[in-house]
Amino acid sequence: MMTQNHSNRVALRSKLTAVSSRPVNPGTIHSFTGLDPAMALHSVHVIFYYKEKLFTYFDLDPLRVSLSEALSLYPPVTGRIVRSEDDGEWEVKCNDAGVRVVKATVATTLDEWLISADGAEERLLAAWDDMPQGDPILWSPYRIQINEFEGGGVAIGLSCSHMQADPTSATLLIKSWAETRRREAVVHPPSFNDLSDLSLTGGSSLSIHDTKSLSAYYEAKSMATKTPLVPKKMGTATFKFSGEAIKQSLLEIHQTCPVATPFDLLAALFWARIARLKHSKSESKHSLSICVDFRKKLQLSYGYYGNALHFSLLTLPDVEDKQDLGDVAGAVHRHVSSQGEEEFWSAIDWFESRNGEGGESRAPFRMYGPELTCMSMEHMIEFPGSTGNTPLMHTAVFDKERRPVHVSYHVGNVEGEGLIMVMPSPEGELARMVTVTLPEEELEQLREDEAVLSLNPIMIVSGTRQA
Secondary structure, eight states: OOEEOTTSSEEEEEEEEEOOSSOOOTTOEEEOOSHHHHTTTOEEEEEEEESSOOOSOTTTSHHHHHHHHHHTTOTTTTSEEEEOTTTOOEEEEOOOOOEEEEEEEEEEEHHHHHHHOOHHHHGGGGOOOOOOSSOOTTOOSEEEEEEEEETSOEEEEEEEETTTOOHHHHHHHHHHHHHHHTTOOOSSOOBSSHHHHHHTTOOOOOOHHHHHHHHHHHHHHHHHTTSOOOOOOEEEEEEEEOHHHHHHHHHHTTTTOTTOOHHHHHHHHHHHHHHHHSOTTOSGGGEEEEEEEOTTTTTOOTTBOSOOEEEEEEEOTTGGGOSOHHHHHHHHHHHHHTOOHHHHHHHHHHHHTTTTTOGGGGOOOOSSOSSEEEEEOGGGTSOTTOOTTOOGGGGOOSSTTOOOSEEEEEETTOOTTOEEEEEEOTTOTTOEEEEEEEEHHHHHHHHTOHHHHTTOOEEESSOOOOO
């Protein structure tokens, strides 16, 4: 039976289950790292948009066959999350129960959708059900949605529990599927034990002060989850900045911060402008939680499956009053560039230390919040195997050289002050996209902010459709 959403533009047509083409060895278990369960309150959503029609009839198309072949590389993806019989902690039983695949149609063209849909409507292209309370053995931790637009365009939406994977792992799953579809070798096959193996030889050599500071930050996030936040209706908008606009802005702050990167610039710009929208007595607006990927820094394989994210806190008093954006960009740059292997290992050690404690100490907590969070996806630009200046997400090519025209990322259950995601643009070079999730009232003001608009952004999937 057909189901339609409130906008009458997305209609779910059918559901099926995709399994791997090769059976998983009986008894295979995928163990989580200490960080993985902490992410369980959140979900990851990635949507790949293609101008061309990728298949004729998905149920019988080679695209479905190639998906099964790709899934055979990812036993945890087709498995189910269960409690370990040994210690009661979460783990994945790799039983090849399969991935839910949903087919849907969209009652508009792809071009019109990118202009008119807002963040809430876009999430209907990667619909999701959070992990149920109790025994989730029947719940699929992954969901793929195939959305066909009028005129031939297609959007492939992937949703998964953040406990299973971060945005890079989710991206590589779709990229592996595309490479399998083209009968090419998978460039970055998944690896599952890198972090556990390295932890035997790695370790933290931070000073006692720095270790205590990092521990206090994570302890505070853990405790904050126990205090319910005032519910706020959140909205999402994506700003697309040209390479020329970023280049000009970097030149304008060059004297103050000559080493600024596009990420430093955009993190500083959005942090400062959002801080101005917060209540005058808000202390949290002076703090920014910065999230970076540590695969390269810890020399993990790029196909590492799971969560390879490091969260740290930057505090800058009166950030909203800074007259020179270069001052804020400089603070961001110094903070990010100062992070090294020792700090990453210290955070990993903190999460691993929660293992075996049981009870509430192992409960997930609000990693994206309560303070404003900014995620850097700069690592996707120089990802091995990417050609030229093509970012990783735009190398998911199913047919010849027909790359995605747009890729959207969302994190589920973002609460508190909001989330900023800075990612590469398909134009390459200095061009960037920024996806912002904020309380709706603040988002509306940000969309009209003079400093942001001075960079002449193009709004994508940001709800410009007229009623």
